[in-house]
Amino acid sequence: xxxxxxxxxxxxxxxxxxxxxxxxxxxxxxxxxxxxxxxxxxxxxxxxxxxxxxxxxxxxxxxxxxxxxxxxxxxxxxxxxxxxxxxxxxxxxxxxxxxxxxxxxxxxxxxxxxxxxxxxxxxxxxxxxxxxxxxxxxxxxxxxxxxxxxxxxxxxxxxxxxxxxxxxxxxxxxxxxxxxxxxxxxxxxxxxxxxxxxxxxxxxxxxxxxxxxxxxxxxxxxxxxxxxxxxxxxxxxxxxxxxxxxxxxxxxxxxxxxxxxxxxxxxxxxxxxxxxxxxxxxxxxxxxxxxxxxxxxxxxxxxxxxxxxxxxxxxxxxxxxxxxxxxxxxxxxxxxxxxxxxxxxxxxxxxxxxxxxxxxxxxxxxxxxxxxxxxxxxxxxxxxxxxxxxxxxxxxxxxxxxxxxxxxxxxxxxxxxxxxxxxxxxxxxxxxxxxxxxxxxxxxxxxxxxxxxxxxxxxxxxxxxxxxxxxxxxxxxxxxxxxxxxxxxxxxxxxxxxxxx
Amino acid sequence: xxxxxxxxxxxxxxxxxxxxxxxxxxxxxxxxxxxxxxxxxxxxxxxxxxxxxxxxxxxxxxxxxxxxxxxxxxxxxxxxxxxxxxxxxxxxxxxxxxxxxxxxxxxxxxxxxxxxxxxxxxxxxxxxxxxxxxxxxxxxxxxxxxxxxxxxxxxxxxxxxx
Numbered sequence: 115x116x117x118x119x120x121x122x123x124x125x126x127x128x129x130x131x132x133x134x135x136x137x138x139x140x141x142x143x144x145x146x147x148x149x150x151x152x153x154x155x156x157x158x159x160x161x162x163x164x165x166x167x168x169x170x171x172x173x174x175x176x177x178x179x180x181x182x183x184x185x186x187x188x189x190x191x192x193x194x195x196x197x198x199x200x201x202x203x204x205x206x207x208x209x210x211x212x213x214x215x216x217x218x219x220x221x222x223x224x225x226x227x228x229x230x231x232x233x234x235x236x237x238x239x240x241x242x243x244x245x246x247x248x249x250x251x252x253x254x255x256x257x258x259x260x261x262x263x264x265x266x267x268x269x270x271x272x273x274x275x276x277x278x279x280x281x282x283x284x285x286x287x288x289x290x291x292x293x294x295x296x297x298x299x300x301x302x303x304x305x306x307x308x309x310x311x312x313x314x315x316x317x318x319x320x321x322x323x324x325x326x327x328x329x330x331x332x333x334x335x336x337x338x339x340x341x342x343x344x345x346x347x348x349x350x351x352x353x354x355x356x357x358x359x360x361x362x363x364x365x366x367x368x369x370x371x372x373x374x375x376x377x378x379x380x381x382x383x384x385x386x387x388x389x390x391x392x393x394x395x396x397x398x399x400x401x402x403x404x405x406x407x408x409x410x411x412x413x414x415x416x417x418x419x420x421x422x423x424x425x426x427x428x429x430x431x432x433x434x435x436x437x438x439x440x441x442x443x444x445x446x447x448x449x450x451x452x453x454x455x456x457x458x459x460x461x462x463x464x465x466x467x468x469x470x471x472x473x474x475x476x477x478x479x480x481x482x483x484x485x486x487x488x489x490x491x492x493x494x495x496x497x498x499x500x501x502x503x504x505x506x507x508x509x510x511x512x513x514x515x516x517x518x519x520x521x522x523x524x525x526x527x528x529x530x531x532x533x534x535x536x537x538x539x540x541x542x543x544x545x546x547x548x549x550x551x552x553x554x555x556x557x558x559x560x561x562x563x564x565x566x567x568x569x570x571x572x573x574x575x576x577x578x579x580x581x582x583x584x585x586x587x588x589x590x591x592x593x594x595x596x597x598x599x600x601x602x603x604x605x606x607x608x609x610x611x612x613x614x615x
Numbered sequence: 616x617x618x619x620x621x622x623x624x625x626x627x628x629x630x631x632x633x634x635x636x637x638x639x640x641x642x643x644x645x646x647x648x649x650x651x652x653x654x655x656x657x658x659x660x661x662x663x664x665x666x667x668x669x670x671x672x673x674x675x676x677x678x679x680x681x682x683x684x685x686x687x688x689x690x691x692x693x694x695x696x697x698x699x700x701x702x703x704x705x706x707x708x709x710x711x712x713x714x715x716x717x718x719x720x721x722x723x724x725x726x727x728x729x730x731x732x733x734x735x736x737x738x739x740x741x742x743x744x745x746x747x748x749x750x751x752x753x754x755x756x757x758x759x760x761x762x763x764x765x766x767x768x769x770x771x772x773x774x775x776x777x
Binding site for chain 1: 622640643653654655659665679695696698702711714722723724729735748749
């Protein structure tokens with residue numbers, strides 16, 4: 115049993131008292147981050163990466179801490195979805211559809227516990243799926259040459275744009291902004307600066323952390339200035355929290371089905387968690403039919419998107435770890451974390467550094483169990499944290515972001531760029547241009563260009579080399595289909611709008 | 616409608632400028648003549664096409680905030696930029712009191728709580744960073760000379776700074 119011995123290795127790494135302590139801290143911190151309105155898994159993890167880096171933790175400890183924060187934030191996101199009707203990030207939108215009506219019926223505690231259990235089931239099954247699937251995909255990934263990798267990156271951008279945005283041109287533009295920023299700096303092969311405009315500060319290129327923190331965290335401040343922090347008051351009361359055994363038992367098949375659907379959606383490179391929770395909710399809605407009462411606050415409507423969302427988050431780790439292609443905004447941030455720790459995801463990660471991969475998987479399992487144990491009894495404490503007013507929270511987040519980015523390089527230029535990215539993020543989001551492709555472009559631009567260059571060098575400039583293998587052709591077809599198909603499916607697969615009071 | 620067209624036009628001009636810059640990329644014997652330019656030129660071309668789509672097929676207008684909010688956001692950008700350059704010469708505490716206080720005031724315009732938020736956040740985060748996280752060298756308190764202060768501020772003034 116390869117998997118069991120590998121898992122034993124992983125638990126050996128992740129189960130020391132110190133890492134266990136980090137996992138508990140990370141889960142607690144993550145749940146708070148996820149619960150706070152305006153902070154979600156992506157920006158919460160983003161502002162913590164530079165600080166973790168400066169703390170000087172070793173790779174495994176940092177990884178355990180940050181994955182716990184990541185999973186914790188996924189858990190915590192449902193608290194603000196259910197109680198405030200404010201989704202912390204895009205996948206959580208589906209949870210508001212039934213969670214908020216259920217909370218308004220006076221069953222807020224039930225909804226919170228049920229969604230916590232559903233999150234656990236989804237994340238747990240997805241982690242097991244990850245263990246089974248990732249090593250075999252890693253073996254397939256050895257067949258990938260530069261042409262295949264180029265097509266794969268293209269597929270990620272195409273499907274991400276196709277799914278996440280309402281306008282293909284805008285998502286393509288967003289990807290180009292990111293890729294264009296990635297090309298700035300000293301060229302790897304000639305050693306000469308490219309596209310820097312003569313600015314010495316740009317010779318190093320643009321650090322992806324600066325862009326991530328700017329686009330995700332600083333941009334949020336502008337949204338709060340625009341709205342003057344309104345709409346963050348808890349509208350529903352939370353009474354005594356009990357465990358709703360009947361609801362959990364009733365939704366067991368829903369959770370299992372949604373986990374499977376979410377996991378498969380998560381594996382698709384570029385599709386990610388939003389698609390997972392959407393598909394899971396829609397599947398359950400059509401199975402339940404008209405009488406199911408979806409949208410009015412039924413337990414199944416809470417369990418399905420939460421299980422799907424968390425399963426997709428686990429599924430998204432499969433392409434991220436084996437191919438280095440993240441499937442969503444939050445996995446892109448995790449990829450940024452790995453790259454900061456000098457870990458390069460890809461098929462060789464499984465053979466060269468098994469302790470990192472299996473330590474990560476073991477810490478995911480640990481984080482899951484810690485979160486379930488922490489969330490049910492402590493949900494009231496987390497609800498209290500929601501009361502932190504925006505006028506204290508957002509300035510605080512900004513200052514933490516500044517210190518974090520400043521600690522990376524000690525340069526005012528990075529800070530100014532971060533403010534610039536914040537303003538850009540505000541404009542982009544206002545214009546309905548997705549920001550995740552920008553991040554993905556900055557993260558993957560270098561690799562994508564390297565793949566293209568290697569392909570061109572190998573084939574002596576022959577463009578047809580890019581389509582020379584069955585895998586590459588398959589990826590190209592999938593990329594084009596992923597980009598074009600949503601244009602026609604948009605009318606059929608209309609996203610449900612959030613409930614308004 | 617109009618915002619999409621304007622933004623599309625801006626990105627179109629940027630894309631063309633980027634393409635022009637891409638043709639000027641320096642190359643040498645190791646990189647070959649064409650490879651450093653290929654990828655930027657592809658990106659520039661796709662960006663230009665996407666921008667054209669935005670100009671000719673714009674989406675409905677988003678709800679932009681009122682003029683007052685624009686001014687607040689402009690002030691926020693300026694405050695954050697000044698904070699960015701003063702963090703080094705002045706250290707963490709003093710600039711943070713002002714920056715956090717002003718941001719807080721802009722989110723919820725009440726002077727006294729905003730002031731308290733600024734002071735509280737500054738001291739609280741200082742203690743957190745220095746004693747809990749051991750980042751004392753980053754949040755240290757400094758007293759600058761006027762010349763250093765001017766050096767920092769002048770960064771933000773076009774054509775004066777460096």
